[in-house]
Amino acid sequence: MPLPPVFADLTAFELLLSVARLGSVGRAAAAHTISQPAASARLRELERRLGLTLLHRTPRGSTLTATGALVADWARTAVDAADALATGVTALRATHESRLAVAASQTVAEYLLPAWLVALRTAHPGLTVTLRAANSADVAAAVLAADVNLGFVEGPDLPTGLHAEVVATDRLAVVVAPGHPWSRRRRGVTAEELAATPLVSREAGSGTRRAFEQALGGRTTAPLLELSSTTAIKHAVAAGSGAAVLSSLAVTAELAAGTLVTVPSAVPLQRRLRAIWPSGDQLIGPARDLYAIARRHR
Amino acid sequence: MPLPPVFADLTAFELLLSVARLGSVGRAAAAHTISQPAASARLRELERRLGLTLLHRTPRGSTLTATGALVADWARTAVDAADALATGVTALRATHESRLAVAASQTVAEYLLPAWLVALRTAHPGLTVTLRAANSADVAAAVLAADVNLGFVEGPDLPTGLHAEVVATDRLAVVVAPGHPWSRRRRGVTAEELAATPLVSREAGSGTRRAFEQALGGRTTAPLLELSSTTAIKHAVAAGSGAAVLSSLAVTAELAAGTLVTVPSAVPLQRRLRAIWPSGDQLIGPARDLYAIARRHR
DNA sequence: CTGAGGTCATAGGCTACGGTTATGCCCCTG
DNA sequence: CAGGGGCATAACCGTAGCCTATGACCTCAG
Numbered sequence: 001m002p003l004p005p006v007f008a009d010l011t012a013f014e015l016l017l018s019v020a021r022l023g024s025v026g027r028a029a030a031a032h033t034i035s036q037p038a039a040s041a042r043l044r045e046l047e048r049r050l051g052l053t054l055l056h057r058t059p060r061g062s063t064l065t066a067t068g069a070l071v072a073d074w075a076r077t078a079v080d081a082a083d084a085l086a087t088g089v090t091a092l093r094a095t096h097e098s099r100l101a102v103a104a105s106q107t108v109a110e111y112l113l114p115a116w117l118v119a120l121r122t123a124h125p126g127l128t129v130t131l132r133a134a135n136s137a138d139v140a141a142a143v144l145a146a147d148v149n150l151g152f153v154e155g156p157d158l159p160t161g162l163h164a165e166v167v168a169t170d171r172l173a174v175v176v177a178p179g180h181p182w183s184r185r186r187r188g189v190t191a192e193e194l195a196a197t198p199l200v201s202r203e204a205g206s207g208t209r210r211a212f213e214q215a216l217g218g219r220t221t222a223p224l225l226e227l228s229s230t231t232a233i234k235h236a237v238a239a240g241s242g243a244a245v246l247s248s249l250a251v252t253a254e255l256a257a258g259t260l261v262t263v264p265s266a267v268p269l270q271r272r273l274r275a276i277w278p279s280g281d282q283l284i285g286p287a288r289d290l291y292a293i294a295r296r297h298r
Numbered sequence: 299m300p301l302p303p304v305f306a307d308l309t310a311f312e313l314l315l316s317v318a319r320l321g322s323v324g325r326a327a328a329a330h331t332i333s334q335p336a337a338s339a340r341l342r343e344l345e346r347r348l349g350l351t352l353l354h355r356t357p358r359g360s361t362l363t364a365t366g367a368l369v370a371d372w373a374r375t376a377v378d379a380a381d382a383l384a385t386g387v388t389a390l391r392a393t394h395e396s397r398l399a400v401a402a403s404q405t406v407a408e409y410l411l412p413a414w415l416v417a418l419r420t421a422h423p424g425l426t427v428t429l430r431a432a433n434s435a436d437v438a439a440a441v442l443a444a445d446v447n448l449g450f451v452e453g454p455d456l457p458t459g460l461h462a463e464v465v466a467t468d469r470l471a472v473v474v475a476p477g478h479p480w481s482r483r484r485r486g487v488t489a490e491e492l493a494a495t496p497l498v499s500r501e502a503g504s505g506t507r508r509a510f511e512q513a514l515g516g517r518t519t520a521p522l523l524e525l526s527s528t529t530a531i532k533h534a535v536a537a538g539s540g541a542a543v544l545s546s547l548a549v550t551a552e553l554a555a556g557t558l559v560t561v562p563s564a565v566p567l568q569r570r571l572r573a574i575w576p577s578g579d580q581l582i583g584p585a586r587d588l589y590a591i592a593r594r595h596r
Numbered sequence: 597c598t599g600a601g602g603t604c605a606t607a608g609g610c611t612a613c614g615g616t617t618a619t620g621c622c623c624c625t626g
Numbered sequence: 627c628a629g630g631g632g633c634a635t636a637a638c639c640g641t642a643g644c645c646t647a648t649g650a651c652c653t654c655a656g
Contacts, residue, residue, distance in 0.1 A: 002316075002330050003377065007384040008309045014300050025604065032300050038644055040604060045643095051391040059603045059652040067390055069527065070431050073408050074386045076529075078379035079301065080551055085372040086305040092365055093349040110371050115554040122557070133368050178594060229367065231374070253378055256413040258591040259420070293556040296476060324632065336615055338633060343614090357623040357632055 012046040013075035020072050024061040084114035091131035100286040101130040101148040108152040109133040111249040119293045124286055143276050149287040151276045154207045164274040167294040172269035173248040175260045177240045188266035198224035200236050200244040211271040212245045310344040311373035318370050322359040382412035389429035398584040399428040399446040406450040407431040409547040417591045422584055441574050447585040449574045452505045462572040465592040469546040470567035473558045475538045486564030496522035498534050498542040509569040510543045
């Protein structure tokens with residue numbers, strides 16, 4: 001189950017990307033602050049282990065072969081994901097010495113913020129960002145107490161004393177395993193069906209669950225299964241335990257992989273993700289930029 | 299620019315994911331076929347380097363802390379991306395001893411196939427897959443010559459002697475840098491505007507470019523800049539060189555990061571991605587399953 | 597024609613990281 | 627109260643990957 005060692009360590013692939021960008025092994029080595037022979041050896045070793053020829057080495061530099069370009073493109077998405085991880089962790093750690101403090105609810109922190117922070121970093125290379133992940137109520141409290149400069153919340157409740165702007169709309173998706181009876185439906189499931197069907201869901205109080213219950217006017221049945229994490233729910237549903245309603249952001253990977261499928265819904269299941277800051281305040285500096293980045297890709 | 303070393307090596311994060319799944323450091327160690335002390339040391343070291351507490355260690359097992367769960371979720375997407383890379387490379391290498399041979403055009407090979415292959419692998423754990431990436435014409439030829447069991451092509455041309463089924467629709471997106479005049483448009487750009495504007499584009503003959511030209515009825519102007527890779531185009535556009543028309547699959551990361559933005563278009567820019575196999579043949583075994591997986595997430 | 601400056605490859609030596617086994621402590625359960 | 631499962635500590639070791647030094651090759655300018 002674990003990744004083969006060649007793929008677990010992305011440094012060699014990063015080196016490959018640098019070669020692609022800079023046109024020579026030596027320059028790539030310099031970019032990684034290692035010696036040219038070290039870079040050369042790593043790339044040879046990478047080719048050997050993959051069993052593929054990735055580079056055209058010439059006396060005037062090195063360029064990618066066709067397969068090298070394909071591998072490089074795949075590698076880029078892996079490196080980008082690792083970069084998002086790194087950025088998120090950095091923001092999570094930097095509780096001291098920070099300049100921009102952000103609080104965000106689960107869905108935003110998990111699926112959206114890392115990419116936003118990566119983008120923010122290109123505008124503010126030296127900036128240290130603090131991230132606190134909490135539920136919507138705590139986020140609101142942190143913003144009011146000026147513990148953080150900017151907050152992101154989901155769900156319909158509008159806290160008082162705060163200014164809120166919608167930055168994104170999160171579609172909730174009804175998902176089932178590929179073999180499930182609902183998986184072949186073309187007509188959307190109705191509100192009544194959804195309300196009457198016991199679902200696999202998060203614990204009461206979760207933002208996603210509250211949004212779902214509100215969309216159905218509160219008339220839902222007791223859950224089939226109550227699990228404390230989105231991941232656990234996805235596994236349970238994929239294993240055939242029934243249907244669940246989850247943020248569409250949370251299931252893109254599973255949909256792409258085919259382990260889950262969406263069921264069309266006749267009920268508009270949406271919730272707005274809002275940026276919040278103290279009423280009357282004007283956003284400035286990095287907070288303003290982060291807000292702009294968040295808005296930009298609605 | 300390179301990834302900090304802690305994040306370049308994903309093994310420690312994989313170990314964290316195993317702990318989350320299995321509930322104890324010892325079992326996670328076993329899953330990775332390393333000794334329990336080795337796993338324990340790696341996880342401590344990971345916590346130390348991240349400056350975060352990830353695990354609740356108890357005499358009855360270990361569970362993730364709240365931050366641990368967040369880090370684990372980010373790590374999961376990174377590991378999944380690395381897994382897709384690994385699967386893709388494996389398919390690329392296995393030209394011999396294979397059971398299922400696939401040929402695919404650029405867009406499909408780059409953005410869709412890895413995830414499909416990951417899904418296919420769960421159904422056929424031992425299966426070896428060969429992947430050949432080529433342009434649509436070559437893919438068709440390979441299918442006709444029975445060099446491969448299944449092909450994926452983009453673009454409107456329907457080769458004769460082949461049966462084709464649409465598996466996905468690829469939306470072409472007009473993209474510009476955030477500061478570009480078009481970036482604030484609410485009304486879609488018209489066919490006339492697109493035809494009259496010199497764009498950053500791929501070389502003549504590229505599938506994406508052909509699809510775009512066909513959508514505009516062939517009346518386009520000479521490109522502003524002609525580049526040989528999608529990545530190069532994205533960089534040029536992000537740097538402010540103008541507008542480009544690219545597969546929406548190719549720009550999701552940049553849109554999320556905010557380095558590119560889409561411009562609404564009044565022209566329906568779509569192209570169908572088709573699976574192809576010899577007319578009259580019936581898909582069987584892994585080829586059939588891969589086709590089903592591809593269809594499943596249209 | 598020849599030397600200078602760029603490329604990548606090879607060789608030898610060293611460090612340190614991550615692995616192993618052996619062992620201890622702690623807590624729960626029967 | 628003994629046994630077992632869980633995690634941590636200690637001592638030892640192998641090797642992967644680094645560095646410096648050097649070589650071979652190509653291209654271009656004088």
